[in-house]
Amino acid sequence: MGSKWRKAKLALGLNLCVFVPRTLEDSPPPPSAVDSSERLSDAALLPPVDWDTCHRPMTPTPSSHGLRLSKSGSKSSKQTCSICLTKMKQGDGQAIFTAECSHSFHFHCIASNVKHGNQVCPVCRAKWKEIPMQGPSLDLPPGRAPINPIGWPQSDALMTVVRRLPPHRDLSRRHVVPLFQAPEPVIFDDDECLDHQPVYADRSSGSNNVADNNSSRTIAIKTCPEVSVAPRLKSYDNFTVLIHLKAATTIARQNPGGNQATLPQLSLTPRVPVDLVTVLDISGSMAGTKLALLKRAMGFVIQNLGSNDRLSVIAFSSTARRLFPLHRMTDTGRLQALQAVNSLVANGGTNIAEGLRKGAKVMEERREKNPVASIILLSDGQDTYTVNGSGGNQPQGPQPNYQSLLPSSINSSDNNGFQIPVHAFGFGADHDASSMHSISENSGGTFSFIETEAVLQDAFAQCIGGLLSVVVQELQVGVECVHRSLRLGSFKAGSYPTRVMVDGRRGFIDVGDLYADEERDFLVSVNVPAESCGNETSLLKVKCSYKDPLTKEMVTLESDEVRIARPEIAGQEVTSIEVDRQRNRLQAAEAMALARTTAEQGDLAGAVSILENCRRMLSETVSAKAHDRLCLALDAELKEMQERMASRHVYEASGRAYILSGLSSHSWQRATARGDSTDGSSLVQSYQTPTMAEMLTRSQAMLLASPSAQRLVHPFLSLGSQPKPR
Numbered sequence: 001m002g003s004k005w006r007k008a009k010l011a012l013g014l015n016l017c018v019f020v021p022r023t024l025e026d027s028p029p030p031p032s033a034v035d036s037s038e039r040l041s042d043a044a045l046l047p048p049v050d051w052d053t054c055h056r057p058m059t060p061t062p063s064s065h066g067l068r069l070s071k072s073g074s075k076s077s078k079q080t081c082s083i084c085l086t087k088m089k090q091g092d093g094q095a096i097f098t099a100e101c102s103h104s105f106h107f108h109c110i111a112s113n114v115k116h117g118n119q120v121c122p123v124c125r126a127k128w129k130e131i132p133m134q135g136p137s138l139d140l141p142p143g144r145a146p147i148n149p150i151g152w153p154q155s156d157a158l159m160t161v162v163r164r165l166p167p168h169r170d171l172s173r174r175h176v177v178p179l180f181q182a183p184e185p186v187i188f189d190d191d192e193c194l195d196h197q198p199v200y201a202d203r204s205s206g207s208n209n210v211a212d213n214n215s216s217r218t219i220a221i222k223t224c225p226e227v228s229v230a231p232r233l234k235s236y237d238n239f240t241v242l243i244h245l246k247a248a249t250t251i252a253r254q255n256p257g258g259n260q261a262t263l264p265q266l267s268l269t270p271r272v273p274v275d276l277v278t279v280l281d282i283s284g285s286m287a288g289t290k291l292a293l294l295k296r297a298m299g300f301v302i303q304n305l306g307s308n309d310r311l312s313v314i315a316f317s318s319t320a321r322r323l324f325p326l327h328r329m330t331d332t333g334r335l336q337a338l339q340a341v342n343s344l345v346a347n348g349g350t351n352i353a354e355g356l357r358k359g360a361k362v363m364e365e366r367r368e369k370n371p372v373a374s375i376i377l378l379s380d381g382q383d384t385y386t387v388n389g390s391g392g393n394q395p396q397g398p399q400p401n402y403q404s405l406l407p408s409s410i411n412s413s414d415n416n417g418f419q420i421p422v423h424a425f426g427f428g429a430d431h432d433a434s435s436m437h438s439i440s441e442n443s444g445g446t447f448s449f450i451e452t453e454a455v456l457q458d459a460f461a462q463c464i465g466g467l468l469s470v471v472v473q474e475l476q477v478g479v480e481c482v483h484r485s486l487r488l489g490s491f492k493a494g495s496y497p498t499r500v501m502v503d504g505r506r507g508f509i510d511v512g513d514l515y516a517d518e519e520r521d522f523l524v525s526v527n528v529p530a531e532s533c534g535n536e537t538s539l540l541k542v543k544c545s546y547k548d549p550l551t552k553e554m555v556t557l558e559s560d561e562v563r564i565a566r567p568e569i570a571g572q573e574v575t576s577i578e579v580d581r582q583r584n585r586l587q588a589a590e591a592m593a594l595a596r597t598t599a600e601q602g603d604l605a606g607a608v609s610i611l612e613n614c615r616r617m618l619s620e621t622v623s624a625k626a627h628d629r630l631c632l633a634l635d636a637e638l639k640e641m642q643e644r645m646a647s648r649h650v651y652e653a654s655g656r657a658y659i660l661s662g663l664s665s666h667s668w669q670r671a672t673a674r675g676d677s678t679d680g681s682s683l684v685q686s687y688q689t690p691t692m693a694e695m696l697t698r699s700q701a702m703l704l705a706s707p708s709a710q711r712l713v714h715p716f717l718s719l720g721s722q723p724k725p726r
Contacts, residue, residue: 188365194308219247220245228565236528245514246519247516249517277326278314284317294378302337305464314355316358317348320357323344349381352439354386356410375443377425378425383405383435410422410443423440433657460699462692465692465695467515470513470516472514473549476509476545478508480540481504486526487505535567537564538562580623587617588634588637591610592666
């Protein structure tokens with residue numbers, strides 16, 4: 001054993017790590033110590049790797065099992081690592097480092113500590129002359145050169161080490177070290193070059209393959225007047241026409257090439273790659289299970305991005321830092337992104353504005369651009385650095401300036417259209433739902449309310465399921481009057497920008513991107529004059545122009561003219577159920593917005609009354625009497641909102657966020673996570689697309705297959721909110 005001690009001391013003196021040969025007295029390694037057959041993509045399916053102080057593990061050679069010191073004369077097997085506060089046991093496959101001051105630590109913990117600039121002992125604060133070796137791929141402290149000039153391969157052996165790191169534990173007991181010590185470039189123009197080939201998205205693994213040119217993608221246009229037959233001599237001031245759009249269904253193909261008898265049958269979908277920036281709250285309130293679940297959810301996102309998709313990670317607390325540059329999610333990129341995410345430590349305040357500024361900077365300064373770009377923002381708190389006032393969370397008080405949170409480059413009011421949407425996720429009962437909703441609304445994104453811990457990964461899955469299925473971009477809907485006497489009235493288009501030309505005969509709706517299978521419904525009102533002769537009146541024609549994101553070609557489609565029959569004498573007018581149901585949706589959304597405003601003024605009883613009146617009105621409509629599913633969903637949603645306004649406490653904890661998430665969903669006609677469910681079978685999930693549902697199913701299957709994940713989310717504890725009354 002003396003020789004082993006001498007080797008260990010020599011290693012420390014030379015800044016090297018020697019993996020000591022195993023002896024008979026050493027315990028055998030765990031069976032799964034090294035398994036080169038495991039795939040890299042499995043890393044995201046594992047329990048969250050707790051790298052709160054360990055940015056990157058030291059990689060042992062496959063024939064080694066870590067540096068272990070002698071059992072005699074040392075109590076390292078019973079010692080506790082002062083950084084991660086876990087036991088240092090022999091035979092668990094982890095190297096143990098003993099410093100010149102005689103204090104011992106896990107080697108990967110202390111190496112990460114040094115990597116972040118700490119060159120003193122965390123226990124006795126003695127300044128070290130010699131520091132542990134770090135891998136050359138890590139950022140060394142200023143003035144330090146890497147010892148080993150040989151780069152490490154991104155191999156299965158490294159992922160084996162990732163799997164053997166200790167699982168998540170309570171972060172509040174840990175020694176928190178500075179996270180962002182590496183220098184950050186002044187300009188974020190270090191994005192990884194694109195693969196310019198069009199891609200297939202392998203829906204079973206998230207990888208990309210080259211696409212052919214035979215995929216057809218288009219928009220189906222359907223129009224419907226409120227009545228199909230109107231008396232010739234009758235005029236209408238606000239005659240309603242429904243414009244219904246549906247994006248192309250994803251195209252299922254068999255895996256091309258190879259032996260079809262041995263290859264699995266994969267569902268391939270032509271799609272364009274995505275640039276995604278995640279802006280993540282790591283303030284002190286995220287410590288514990290929240291941060292562990294965030295890491296797991298990000299692992300799912302990383303695993304399901306394709307090799308041509310690019311990801312950047314921004315972390316913010318009191319300040320913000322770009323943790324990971326905009327890189328492609330190849331095997332190497334995924335590994336590096338996982339390491340960056342798993343290095344997160346919860347500490348400090350909440351500076352949302354600074355986080356978004358860094359996220360926008362990544363998008364603005366990238367040298368190349370993927371066709372689809374989006375920002376995901378997650379926070380569980382309120383910005384305490386930028387927003388003045390607290391009107392969003394108090395019945396009375398000054399209105400906070402939420403516009404100041406959003407950089408001008410991604411603010412729709414400063415740009416004609418929505419270039420970089422921010423999809424905001426409010427986590428738990430303490431986040432500022434008003435600010436998160438404002439950020440998403442002004443950028444063209446959605447706001448989701450994550451009430452319970454268990455929904456976080458599913459909410460992310462639903463979101464990226466949409467982002468990875470964009471089939472239409474820059475969609476603009478044009479409406480033109482056909483009859484010479486017709487003039488356009490109002491557009492009912494939710495949050496989509498609309499405009500009517502001066503002559504009143506033409507108007508436009510700027511829609512932007514559509515996911516595969518997404519539908520949009522808009523109501524246009526026109527004046528219909530009486531006719532002295534003729535059996536029909538031509539009202540409108542609709543034209544859609546958009547960019548095909550794969551070919552980058554502009555496409556124009558036109559609908560047939562909208563006509564109504566004009567007999568001299570007509571029977572009883574029958575209102576179209578399609579038009580009626582969309583009127584109900586818009587009226588319900590208006591009631592939600594009015595109820596929310598009333599509640600913010602302190603009148604919860606008045607807000608509940610507004611919702612009750614809307615429910616009563618809906619019950620008397622044509623679609624309700626026909627048991628229309630959308631009408632039933634709206635009634636269930638309004639009832640849920642009433643229950644979440646039972647008291648000021650319940651409203652503050654969940655009611656405000658639930659209503660704002662519902663408003664976001666209806667105004668953009670896009671699915672959001674609301675409360676504790678993203679279940680597509682839920683009545684309030686009317687906008688969920690098949691690709692969203694597929695990604696959601698994949699997320700839930702992963703969680704069910706992972707016992708550690710079930711331990712994290714069980715028993716689905718609410719994040720500080722009280723049970724809503726029933």
